[in-house]
Amino acid sequence: MDHVPPMLAVLEVPVVKNQQDPVPRCGTTPTFCLVLIGFQKRRCPINCSCQPASALSPADRQRIGRRKMPIVRNMSRAVRQLLQNPGCGCAIPVIPARCIGISPRQVASDASFHSVSFSNSDHPRVLITGGLGQLGVGLAKLLRKRFGKNNVILSDIRKPADNVFYSGPFIYADILDYKNLREIVVNNRITWLFHYSALLSAVGEANVPLARAVNITGLHNVLDIAAEHNLRLFVPSTIGAFGPTSPRNPTPDLCIQRPRTIYGVSKVHAELMGEYYHYRYGLDFRCLRYPGIISADSQPGGGTTDYAVQIFHDAIKTGKFQCYLKPDTRLPMMYIDDCLKATLEVMEAPAEALSMRTYNISAMSFTPEELVQEVQKHVPELQLTYKVDETRQAIADSWPMNFDDRNARRDWGWKHDYDLPELVTTMFSFLGSDSRIARVN
Numbered sequence: 001m002d003h004v005p006p007m008l009a010v011l012e013v014p015v016v017k018n019q020q021d022p023v024p025r026c027g028t029t030p031t032f033c034l035v036l037i038g039f040q041k042r043r044c045p046i047n048c049s050c051q052p053a054s055a056l057s058p059a060d061r062q063r064i065g066r067r068k069m070p071i072v073r074n075m076s077r078a079v080r081q082l083l084q085n086p087g088c089g090c091a092i093p094v095i096p097a098r099c100i101g102i103s104p105r106q107v108a109s110d111a112s113f114h115s116v117s118f119s120n121s122d123h124p125r126v127l128i129t130g131g132l133g134q135l136g137v138g139l140a141k142l143l144r145k146r147f148g149k150n151n152v153i154l155s156d157i158r159k160p161a162d163n164v165f166y167s168g169p170f171i172y173a174d175i176l177d178y179k180n181l182r183e184i185v186v187n188n189r190i191t192w193l194f195h196y197s198a199l200l201s202a203v204g205e206a207n208v209p210l211a212r213a214v215n216i217t218g219l220h221n222v223l224d225i226a227a228e229h230n231l232r233l234f235v236p237s238t239i240g241a242f243g244p245t246s247p248r249n250p251t252p253d254l255c256i257q258r259p260r261t262i263y264g265v266s267k268v269h270a271e272l273m274g275e276y277y278h279y280r281y282g283l284d285f286r287c288l289r290y291p292g293i294i295s296a297d298s299q300p301g302g303g304t305t306d307y308a309v310q311i312f313h314d315a316i317k318t319g320k321f322q323c324y325l326k327p328d329t330r331l332p333m334m335y336i337d338d339c340l341k342a343t344l345e346v347m348e349a350p351a352e353a354l355s356m357r358t359y360n361i362s363a364m365s366f367t368p369e370e371l372v373q374e375v376q377k378h379v380p381e382l383q384l385t386y387k388v389d390e391t392r393q394a395i396a397d398s399w400p401m402n403f404d405d406r407n408a409r410r411d412w413g414w415k416h417d418y419d420l421p422e423l424v425t426t427m428f429s430f431l432g433s434d435s436r437i438a439r440v441n
């Protein structure tokens, strides 16, 4: 399915014909208008009388339910006609045609074509993809506190630990399975989607075909489903979306982005596709470029910044740490609580506040040497060695050293809470450094 251009990928769609149509139409086919109204909850631009399915006569509704016809030809024609010469004289954003395939398994013949709508006081219904990685469980915890346990569904292709499984709804979701993902969104009336599934920088370089599939094909599936169902969509990007030709100190929101990893390439692609769907189809796409994220209760999934998490575990467990980056390699970093706070804040920001759809966020920036100095204030006996891993060193050398996040701070009030000393103290109090020091003494 993914290799079919979205415009040609629909297999079937309801068709309503009315031979002696006395009412004004907007210059496209009734089918098309119906789809626009039904799936995007938009009014026809000229306010013509094309009807949403729920307002059709019983006879028409029956026809919609029974009829199945290949519409590649009809839809392409309608789309072409609309783009070239919209009847009402204005440009109309249309959703990509793959979005409007209707599976008989999912839509009853007499179902309303309107998406479920929520009043402002309703909580969003949230799906998190790739939720069992370093960041997803913490995000679910934060969102469940805010929106209620049962309104936040965690999903992944891995088996959850008992404590995760029993802490709230969990579901299997492979983002490469388009139909299954769509079914989950429909059946659970999802309104917000946090798309966390990805292969990170180091594991991505080790398996480029898989990284390409998960990070690019998976993203296409998510984008189409989000556009089809009017979801608010969050996709994280990264400092890895920049490359050696980007300004590195500091790196602004808008500058050259020529990353040299499949991870970075896929994230630039995600930023651009999300913004394209926003401007073209009205998708409520929101994206933050995260620095390297440091957390105590979850392990990183194979990135270049992982050393800054591992050092805490090794300091406590063995009192020794071997670093795979050179001592003076400076990278932007952030404590997980700040990262998740920013994610929720940008999702809750009023659309008018967002002058952009992809923002840098920043908290601190340090080198392994500086981190070690801070760690040694808590574990003075820590023994350090360096064994440089060429792949990860080359990646780190191409990434930003400092992130300029002025736009996030101005537009939606982003402000970090944790600097380096605060981060290190928090990590050790979480991991219980006292036990290590007690053992050493």
Ligand SMILES: NC(=O)C1=CN([C@@H]2O[C@H](COP(=O)(O)OP(=O)(O)OC[C@H]3O[C@@H](n4cnc5c(N)ncnc54)[C@H](O)[C@@H]3O)[C@@H](O)[C@H]2O)C=CC1
Pocket (backbone or CB within 6 Å): 129, 130, 131, 132, 133, 134, 135, 136, 155, 156, 157, 158, 173, 174, 175, 176, 195, 196, 197, 198, 199, 200, 214, 218, 236, 237, 238, 239, 289, 290, 291, 292, 293, 294, 299, 300, 301, 302, 303, 305
């Ligand atoms: N952790 C960090 O330092 C940073 C993370 N990010 C982004 O934040 C997001 C979450 O990151 P982490 O939790 O650290 O990643 P992670 O690597 O720890 O977790 C990713 C999850 O995706 C899942 N996954 C893989 N293939 C899948 C598939 N086909 N269908 C569904 N799920 C699949 C994996 O099972 C894994 O649980 C990612 O998009 C990442 O690029 C961005 C910058 C920094």
Ligand SMILES: CC(=O)[C@H](N)C(=O)O
Pocket (backbone or CB within 6 Å): 200, 201, 202, 238, 239, 240, 263, 290, 291, 292, 293, 302, 303, 304, 305, 306
């Ligand atoms: C900064 C990231 O995106 C991630 N932690 C990685 O190192 O790949």
